């Protein structure tokens with residue numbers, strides 16, 4: 113009986129702790145993504161690959177932006193999912209487009225929080241934020257993110273397989 117009670121107590125405290133940990137990991141990744149983008153920003157033109165850099169900056173750093181693409185003010189609403197169901201069974205993160213009632217949901221899946229994927233989390237946030245401001249095109253999102261990485265760090269995460277899988281060769285977008 114005492115043991116059962118102990119387990120029950122433990123599970124009550126374990127659940128919110130995991131959620132808090134996810135929130136902390138998300139915030140740490142966002143902070144790093146912002147630093148990386150701010151480092152790259154002076155070396156980016158005002159618009160690149162159809163992405164308005166100022167709008168992207170607002171979306172990433174303020175979670176709100178005024179959008180010519182969506183035609184009005186939009187907020188970014190991060191949603192942390194604990195279950196790898198639905199689209200979370202396939203992706204580390206995804207966004208619901210177009211925005212609904214002035215908000216884009218940025219869904220962060222269990223895969224996003226896997227141990228050892230710190231760099232991937234940063235990359236994923238930079239990538240998803242392109243979708244947030246400029247729409248669903250994967251080639252645009254990859255090209256822009258790779259450019260930000262390149263301008264910030266002098267190198268970018270290899271994306272060849274993903275580039276081919278999305279038929280980006282003839283897209284007009286390109287990797288650095």
Ligand SMILES: [Zn+2]
Pocket residue numbers: 239240243249250253
């Ligand atoms: Zn994408």
